[in-house]
Amino acid sequence: MFKTLVTFSGADGGNPTAALVQGIDGNLYGTTNAYGPNLGGSVFKMTPSGSLTVLYNFCAQPNCVDGSRPNSMVLGSDGNFYGTTNFGGSANGGIVFKITPEGTFKTLYSFCALTNCIDGNRPNGLMLGNDGDFYGTTNFGGSANSGVVFKITSEFALRTIYSFCSQSNCSDGALPVATVIQATDGNLYGTTEEGGANGSGTVFKVTLMGALTTLYSFCSQPNCADGATHSFKPTTETSTAQPWLGPTTRARFSQLPRRARLRRSTPSAL
Numbered sequence: 406m407f408k409t410l411v412t413f414s415g416a417d418g419g420n421p422t423a424a425l426v427q428g429i430d431g432n433l434y435g436t437t438n439a440y441g442p443n444l445g446g447s448v449f450k451m452t453p454s455g456s457l458t459v460l461y462n463f464c465a466q467p468n469c470v471d472g473s474r475p476n477s478m479v480l481g482s483d484g485n486f487y488g489t490t491n492f493g494g495s496a497n498g499g500i501v502f503k504i505t506p507e508g509t510f511k512t513l514y515s516f517c518a519l520t521n522c523i524d525g526n527r528p529n530g531l532m533l534g535n536d537g538d539f540y541g542t543t544n545f546g547g548s549a550n551s552g553v554v555f556k557i558t559s560e561f562a563l564r565t566i567y568s569f570c571s572q573s574n575c576s577d578g579a580l581p582v583a584t585v586i587q588a589t590d591g592n593l594y595g596t597t598e599e600g601g602a603n604g605s606g607t608v609f610k611v612t613l614m615g616a617l618t619t620l621y622s623f624c625s626q627p628n629c630a631d632g633a634t635h636s637f638k639p640t641t642e643t644s645t646a647q648p649w650l651g652p653t654t655r656a657r658f659s660q661l662p663r664r665a666r667l668r669r670s671t672p673s674a675l
Contacts, residue, residue: 410451410454410455411451411455411457413437413440415440415441416440416441416442417437417441417447417449417457417459418436418437418439418440418441418446418447418449418459418462419437419438419439419440419441420437420438420439420440420446421435421436421437421438422438423435423436423438423475423476423477423478423530424477425451426477426478426479426480426486427480428450428480428484428486428506429480429484429506430506431453432450432451432452432453432506433450433451433452433453434448434449434450434451434460434478434480434486434506435448435449435451435477435478436448436449436475436476436477436478436488437449437475438474438475438476439474441459441462441463441464442462443462443463443464443465443469443473444464444473445462445463445464445465445469445472445473445474445490445492445493446462446463446464446473446474446475446490447459447460447461447462447463447475448460448461448463448475448478448486448488448504448508448510450506460504460506460507460508460510461504461508461510463475463490463493464493469492469493469494469497470493470494470495470512470515471493471500471502471510471512472489472490472492472493472494472499472500472502472512473490473491473492473493474490474491474492474493475488475489475490475491475502476488476489476490476491476528476529476530476531477530477531478504478530478531479530479531479532479533479539480533481503481533481539482533482537484506485503485504485505485506486503486504486505486506487501487502487503487504487513487531487533487539488501488502488504488530488531489501489502489528489529489530489531489541490502490528491527491528492527494512494515494516494517495515495518496515496516496517496518496522497517498515498516498517498518498522498525498526498527498546499515499516499517499526499527499528499543500512500513500514500515500516500528501513501514501516501528501531501539501557501561501563513557513561514557514561514563516528516543516546517546521550522545522546522547522550523546523547523548523565523568524546524547524553524555524563524565525542525543525545525546525547525552525553525555525565526543526544526545526546526550527543527544527545527546528541528542528543528544528555529541529542529543529544529581529582529583529584530583530584531557531584532584532585532586532587532593534556534587534613535587535591536613537559538556538557538558538559539556539557540554540555540556540557540566540584540585540587540593541554541555541557541584541585542554542555542581542583542584542585542595543555543581544580544581544582545580547565547568547569547570548568548570548571549568549569549570549571549575549579550570551568551569551570551575551578551579551580551599551600552568552569552570552579552580552581552597553565553566553567553568553569554566554567554581554585554593554595554611554615556613566593566611566613566614566615567611567615567617569581569597569600570600574600574604575599575600575601575604576600576601576602576619576622577600577601577607577609577617577619578596578597578599578600578601578606578607578609578619579597579598579599579600580597580598580599580600581595581596581597581598582596582597582598583595583596585611591612591613592610592611592612592613593610593611593612593613594608594609594610594611594620595608595609595611596608596609597609598634599634601619601621601622601623601624602619602622602625603622603623603624603625603629603633604624605622605623605624605629605632605633605634606622606623606624606632606633606634607619607620607621607622607623608620608621
């Protein structure tokens with residue numbers, strides 16, 4: 406039987422696009438990607454019966470240095486929640502944050518802190534590794550402005566594991582739009598939206614030391630029967646519709662139709 410537990414009003418946030426995560430107290434925690442009093446989204450707690458409490462409203466600090474437009478969160482081994490935002494931070498490149506179940510908020514890292522955003526820009530979600538550190542990707546930034554795989558240590562220091570488009574013609578992939586997973590072999594696996602042998606995205610494996618292997622390049626089959634994506638060039642500009650976002654990355658798409666498919670990989674491919 407289907408039951409609606411919460412309907413967001415906008416004042417308490419809106420556009421909840423990320424999955425929920427259950428805390429050690431049994432309650433459900435999540436984010437809204439927009440709205441709230443500062444239009445930057447929110448972190449909320451919800452009881453299993455549907456009673457909702459807003460824990461934090463983003464963009465509460467001047468120039469949104471506390472972040473804006475949050476992604477999903479993960480539960481840390483300390484019982485607190487960790488996540489990222491697409492925008493905001495000291496350089497408007499997004500942040501990594503920590504929030505307690507009671508709502509105490511702390512910014513752990515602001516992306517684009519290094520020259521030319523080589524530390525990454527526009528982070529996706531986080532993944533908790535088996536070493537207790539956090540791993541993730543950024544959609545842009547890095548040495549070629551095509552995204553990175555990064556690690557946030559338990560001391561909350563950031564290390565770039567890999568910068569995409571490091572190989573000729575971006576054969577190693579470009580622009581990851583989702584976080585990575587850690588397999589039983591200890592390596593990280595993920596996808597890129599662009600790049601690869603055919604410019605239509607990849608499935609990749611990267612070791613914790615930064616050695617990347619492209620496992621599959623999409624559009625390898627006739628008529629891209631295995632899936633393909635747009636081809637676009639990111640440019641940076643200031644949003645006029647939402648000036649509070651500051652410099653944003655705009656994607657200019659080609660005329661290629663979008664064909665996105667989920668493909669099963671055999672264990673031998675990994």
